[in-house]
Structure formats: C-alpha cells, structure tokens
Amino acid sequence: MYKILLFLFFPIFMLAQKQKLEGTIVNSENEHLPLVSISVYNSSNLLIKELKTDNDGNFILEGITEQNIKLVVKNEGYSLFEKNVDLEKSAPLHIILKKESQEIEGVVMTKRKPLVKRKIDRLEFNVENSNISSLNAWEILKNTPNVTVNNNILSVKGSTGILVTINDKKVMLTGDELKNLLENTQGDEVKSVEVITNPPAKYEASGSAVLNIVMKKNKIEGYRGILSSKYIQTQYAKGVFGLSQYYKKDKLSIMASYYKGLGTYYREGTDYVNYEESRTKWISTMNRKDKNMSQNTLNFNVEYELDSLTNLSLNYSGFFAPKSFGTYNVPTIIYNSQDVAVSDYTTINDHRSRSINNSVSFQIDRKLNKRSSLSWVNYFTGNNAKKYQNVITYLNFAGESPREDNFLTNNKADVQLYSTQLDYQWKNDKLELESGVKYSLAKTNSTLDFSDNENGVLQYRPDKSSIFDYKEHNFALYSSLSYTLGKWNFKGGLRAEMTDLEGIVSEPYELNKNNYWKFFPTFYAQYTTESKHEFGFSYGKRISRPSYSWLNPAKSYYNLFSYYQGDPKLKATITHNLNLTYSWKEWNLDLYYRKEIYPSMEISYQEPSTNSLIYYFTNIEKGEAFGLSLYKSFQIKPWWNLILSENLEHNENYFKGIDGMLYKNKVWNWVSNISTSFTLDKSNDWKMEIGHRYYSPGIQGTFRISSNWSAYFVMNRKFFNKKLEASLVVNDIFRTTGQKVSTKYANQDNYFLDYGDAQGFTFSLKFNFGNQSVKNAKTIKKTTEQDRL
Numbered sequence: 001m002y003k004i005l006l007f008l009f010f011p012i013f014m015l016a017q018k019q020k021l022e023g024t025i026v027n028s029e030n031e032h033l034p035l036v037s038i039s040v041y042n043s044s045n046l047l048i049k050e051l052k053t054d055n056d057g058n059f060i061l062e063g064i065t066e067q068n069i070k071l072v073v074k075n076e077g078y079s080l081f082e083k084n085v086d087l088e089k090s091a092p093l094h095i096i097l098k099k100e101s102q103e104i105e106g107v108v109m110t111k112r113k114p115l116v117k118r119k120i121d122r123l124e125f126n127v128e129n130s131n132i133s134s135l136n137a138w139e140i141l142k143n144t145p146n147v148t149v150n151n152n153i154l155s156v157k158g159s160t161g162i163l164v165t166i167n168d169k170k171v172m173l174t175g176d177e178l179k180n181l182l183e184n185t186q187g188d189e190v191k192s193v194e195v196i197t198n199p200p201a202k203y204e205a206s207g208s209a210v211l212n213i214v215m216k217k218n219k220i221e222g223y224r225g226i227l228s229s230k231y232i233q234t235q236y237a238k239g240v241f242g243l244s245q246y247y248k249k250d251k252l253s254i255m256a257s258y259y260k261g262l263g264t265y266y267r268e269g270t271d272y273v274n275y276e277e278s279r280t281k282w283i284s285t286m287n288r289k290d291k292n293m294s295q296n297t298l299n300f301n302v303e304y305e306l307d308s309l310t311n312l313s314l315n316y317s318g319f320f321a322p323k324s325f326g327t328y329n330v331p332t333i334i335y336n337s338q339d340v341a342v343s344d345y346t347t348i349n350d351h352r353s354r355s356i357n358n359s360v361s362f363q364i365d366r367k368l369n370k371r372s373s374l375s376w377v378n379y380f381t382g383n384n385a386k387k388y389q390n391v392i393t394y395l396n397f398a399g400e401s402p403r404e405d406n407f408l409t410n411n412k413a414d415v416q417l418y419s420t421q422l423d424y425q426w427k428n429d430k431l432e433l434e435s436g437v438k439y440s441l442a443k444t445n446s447t448l449d450f451s452d453n454e455n456g457v458l459q460y461r462p463d464k465s466s467i468f469d470y471k472e473h474n475f476a477l478y479s480s481l482s483y484t485l486g487k488w489n490f491k492g493g494l495r496a497e498m499t500d501l502e503g504i505v506s507e508p509y510e511l512n513k514n515n516y517w518k519f520f521p522t523f524y525a526q527y528t529t530e531s532k533h534e535f536g537f538s539y540g541k542r543i544s545r546p547s548y549s550w551l552n553p554a555k556s557y558y559n560l561f562s563y564y565q566g567d568p569k570l571k572a573t574i575t576h577n578l579n580l581t582y583s584w585k586e587w588n589l590d591l592y593y594r595k596e597i598y599p600s601m602e603i604s605y606q607e608p609s610t611n612s613l614i615y616y617f618t619n620i621e622k623g624e625a626f627g628l629s630l631y632k633s634f635q636i637k638p639w640w641n642l643i644l645s646e647n648l649e650h651n652e653n654y655f656k657g658i659d660g661m662l663y664k665n666k667v668w669n670w671v672s673n674i675s676t677s678f679t680l681d682k683s684n685d686w687k688m689e690i691g692h693r694y695y696s697p698g699i700q701g702t703f704r705i706s707s708n709w710s711a712y713f714v715m716n717r718k719f720f721n722k723k724l725e726a727s728l729v730v731n732d733i734f735r736t737t738g739q740k741v742s743t744k745y746a747n748q749d750n751y752f753l754d755y756g757d758a759q760g761f762t763f764s765l766k767f768n769f770g771n772q773s774v775k776n777a778k779t780i781k782k783t784t785e786q787d788r789l
Contacts, residue, residue, distance in 0.1 A: 021061040021085065023093030025053050025073065032057030033097065035528070039072040040064065054484070055119070060429045073097065076532070115633050115643070116145055118534055118583040120489050120526045122196040127187065128216065132714070135729060137185035137213060142693070144193045145588065145631040145645055147211065148671050150695055150705070152179055152756060156195060156209040157592055158625050158649045158669065160601070160700070161544035161573060163207025166317070167215055169361055169379055170204070170417070181319045181357070185297065186228065186242065186259065188766065191216045197592070198522055198540030198577050201478040201493030202423065202434055205520040205543045208575040208596070223247045224770035234760030236289070238263025251305035261295035266757040274749040277608040279337040290326035309367040317359045325352035330559065343397040347559040351389035358382045372426040383415040393560050405560055407452035415444045415548055432482040442472045448554040466554035467506035468568070474499050480522070491524040503568045505553055512568045518543060536581035544573040546600050550617040564615045571598045571619050588631040596623035603701040604743060605658050606750055613750060620655035620701050621662065645673040655701050659746045665704065670696040685718035702748070706740040710758065725766040732758035
C-alpha cells in the first residue's frame, strides 16, 4: 500500500523539491561579465531572490521551489534582459547582454564598457576601442591610471620597483630594452592594462607592483589580417611596419604578427659638476645620436581545444635588434672659481650594441569537474646583449702637454630564465580557492673585456676586465581564498618563497652566496552598496630583487672620468603596501601608504681625488610614502568625454652619504594627467583627443628631479567601412619635457640636464582585410567529456 501512495504523491514531492539552475552572462564580444545583478520573480511577479554573477560571469540559482520563474538581468551600460524560465525543463543558460544605445540628433551613440574598472585586487584599464589604441604599448602605459613614466622610468603611485608582465608572463627586460619592446608593440593588439598595486598570492612576490598587459584574443571565425605602417618624426625620422594575421576555425586559433622598426634616436644632455676642493666646475655636453635600422618584434600564438575539458596553448615572442650604433662627440670645459675656462678635453665615443630576446611558453588548462580546474604553465626566456665601444679622449689640461688616450670595452651579457608553475582552482557561487607551486631558475653570465693604451700600445688589461656569473633558484608555494558574503567580498592569501643565489666575480675574485625563505601575505576586502558604491581595503608584502645587470660589479666606462658600476651584494627590497579605495560611477579614489626597506636604485657621486663622476646601484636605508590618487571619467555629452587623473604624494628617502652621515630627501609630489576626447561624426569613426601631463618636482635617493609638463594631440579616422584607419599623434607640443636631476649634500654638488627628444608627430595607417565581423555563435553540443562533469 505504501508503494502505491508513494507513487501517487511522487509528482508532489518532485514539485516541492528545490530547483537548481546554472548560467553564464557575457556581452556581445563574449566577455564574461562579473557582479551582474540578477532578480528572480515568481509567476505572481513577486521578487523571491536576488544574486550576482561571480568574477567569471557565472551564477548558480538554487533554493527555489517555484517551477515557473522570470529572470531580470540589469547591468549598467547594457539593455535590460528578461526571460521566463521553466526550471523543470531548463538547461544551463547562456545570456548575452547587448550594449545600450541611445539616439541623439540623428547620431547613434553606443555606451562602451567603463574605461576603468575596479576589481577586488586590481584596477583594469580598458584600451580597446579607445583613442589611445592607436598608440604603442609604451605610450599606453603613460595614459594608464596610477602609472607615471618620468625620465623613461616606470612607477606606480611613486614606486619604481615595477614588474611588467604580458598575459601574466614576466618580461625579462628592463630600462631601454623594455622601452624598445613596448614601443614596437602595437596598441591595437592590447586589450587592457591591469594595475595591480597589491598582487595576489598567485603572482610571484617580486616587484612592488605588477603591470600586466593583456593582449587581445581572436574571437572571429575565419581569416583576417591587419597591415600597418607608422612614420615618427622627432629630431630624426623613425618608422614601424608590420603585419598581423589571425585564423580561427572550430577548435583551432592562430595569431602571428611581425613588426619592423627603424630610425635614428636622439637625446640631449649636459652634465655640471662642481668640485669644492679644487674650486673648479666641469661642464660636459653630450648630444647622443644612435641609429637602429632593424628592430624586429615577432609574436606567434596557437591555441587548440583538445576536447571540451582541455585547452592547449603555445606562445612565442621575440625581439631582435642586431645593431644599434652611433658616435658621440662630447666636449668638456673646466672653469675656475672666476668662471674662466682653464682646461678642456673632448671624448669621441664610437659604439655599437646588439640585443636579442626570445620567450617561449606552453600552457595546459584542464577542467577537472564543474567546480575545479588545473593549469600548468612552462616558459623560457633568453636575453643576449653585446655592447662594444671605442673611446678616444683628447686632453688639453693647464700646465700639461696635450695628449691622447684610448680604451676599448667589449661587454657580453647572457640571461636565461626557466619557470614552471602548477595552479589549482576550485570555486562555487561564494567560495574560490586557488593554490599552486612554482619553480624558477635564472642564470646570467656577463663578460667585460677592457683594453687601453696606458703603456703607449693598445693592450688587454685583465685588472680592469671581469667575468660575472650569477645563478638564482626560486621555489614558491601559495594559497589564497576568496569569499562572497552578501555585499562583501573577501580575499586573502599567503605565498612562501625560497631563494638560493650565488654570484661569482672573477677579478678580483669574490663569492656571494645567500639562501633564505620569505613569507608574503595579502588581504583584500570590498563592500558594494545597493547603489554600486564600492569601498575596498588591501594589504600586501612584496620583495624587489635586484636586476641581474645591477649585480655586475664591472666598471662600464662612459669616458676617462665617468663610469657605471653595479654591486653583487645588493640586498632585496621589502615593500609593505596599504590601500584604501573607493569607486562609484567611474570615480576611483585611492588612499595609500608604502614603506620600503633597503630600496635599491641608481644614484651618483663625485670623487674629488680623481675628478670622477660615478653612477652606481646601491641600497639606501629606507623609503616611505603616502598619497592620494584620483581617476574620473566625465561623459559631458554623448560625443564629449573628459578624463581627470591626479596623484598627490609625500615621499621620503633616507640614505647614507659618502661621508657616512644619514640624510633625508623629501618632497610633496603631484602628477596630473587631464585629457578630453571628442567623437566628430555620426558613425563613431572620427575621434580626437587633447591632453596635458604635469609632474611636479620629485626625488630618487640622492637625486632631486625638477618639474616638467607636456601637451599632446591625437586624431583617429576610419574610412571605407572601417577597413582603413589613419591616426595622427603630436607629442610634447611645446617641447617642455626636459628635466634637471641634481645631487647636493656634503661635498657633492652636481646635476645634469636631460631631454629625451619627445617633441614630434606620428602618422600611422592601418588596413584591415579578410573577415572582420563576428559570425553568429553556433550552438555547441555537449561532448562526452562535459557530460562526465
């Protein structure tokens, strides 16, 4: 009898069961949309539940006893979405939100996604479809919130210990080589820049902050290509030519690009050194002109969906500059205390250099079940550089016979990095767990051969030559947990890193070994109100290990009286970052504090006994800074936008002078970037932007850096149904970016004037061919692998 009753009441039991529905929300570009509000109504149109998508645009609706419901999806900038759902019959949902449009005076304006988006652990700056996508990656970084580029040095909120990654993979370049690579990376291939002030535990702990450049992925079926050319005119002409090709078919996606840059590079500088002891002033004028007629940037990426649970990807990127060369003619005049020229010498520096960088990565992503996945990434980077110089000096000193001096240097550096990382992720609608392990090995070999004519004949000098070998093993474990509790989001993590290093100097022989464990905690909290006000807090501890070139103690001579030198005993810098954030309707406000223990940097000192000016890397005692940054985008009219980016910071550096005394260098520093952009036609194909950047005086260790400002202009126009795109960029319109960098304490009194040849214009053309439109997404049938989840 009970079996019959059970059979009769079974349908009622089924209706009374709580239903479950999974889904994903994306936009028309198939980008997953996080934190989208979803309202659930019953058949009587009464609200019964509210929820939001997670960081990957997924949601799970459960705990509902109703059979027929209505979903209402709202997200700013997108049209309202409504759908009636039968929970008994419904399969997982794939909801596509369309961007909201409004028609004004015959002009159809489509709302774009916010230019800046605040996430719990980073600030995302969306580049695609903006005016600055016509720039290169280096210029894009200059326009990124919280990022400044001063004297070609990258900093985030005043901190210069920056780790640059492309698609989360470390770039093994610094200084001018990094700048050259980014200048040859086209902006239309950049999707976004992520400014990660307190990087989560998944990232290696190196660098006080991370700038992650996210490259676009191909979403268009079929074949398409982009042919581009760029002409740059500053003091001398430069050019970039390139071809990008994309192919996507079913499970296979391929991207390949090649860009060739060439031109003449120029930089003006004047050094002033006052020697108190001899009551003389030395003034050197160095206008540097270098030609580099072959800068080659290659990228190749292939992705293949092995099955519906497994993705494979292979990436190669290379930068080749086989020959950069130039001859500097540097006159130096020596004045006495009455400003009368008493001596002089002239340096002729004939030099050439070569740089090659190769990076290869291989990645496997595997879904283990509906909630967990595994990712394994391997990458190798090799950087090879050669620098040769022949320096002749003609000396005409008072009381001495005129004479000539000659020396040669040949410097070779080879850096190799291998890394492997395994990451595990598990998540549901409220919890997300990430954990992983990483091992990396870095090796560098640097050789300096020095020859001079001290004995009247040019010969090799082993006492001034050097071989430097460096090896560093790094092993890391990390784990982090994210939790969503109503309007609160929390994330915390811990990373442990073991570093084992060994540096050997040949002449004089020196061995430096070190082995240590360090722990790096991170914590984030974010609260979102009903009206989308977002309040956040984050803390992170970081380490900045010295660049390999900074550890090389060999003297790299500029001339007889000036050289650069590294230090194999440089300490790693420990940085503590605290951030309070607020965001609402594209208002982004950051209040921050930073403490650096033994920051390493390049400074200079003058040596009176030899009349030498020496540049070297060293650790200063400490650095402290606190500040406030503001970023806001104003949509004044549908066709007129204004962007305001401001940063005010108080910065202090404590350093020991050559006299052994402790000195403090401090400053209030203000960085301002204001730009306004206009859409000049109905079809949204003609855009213009005008901007202004200002840097108030700053500091770096012993240096005090003067203020500078610049104005720029950008115009972009598309023709022939967007097949052809032309851009004009004018930089440093009034030639105002020159700087004075000075050192003055104890008996140190020197400064240099520097101008990086920024004034000029760039004209570029881009032609799109092949398939440029996204085909309708096909319904993909579940495969056997997915059915097993």
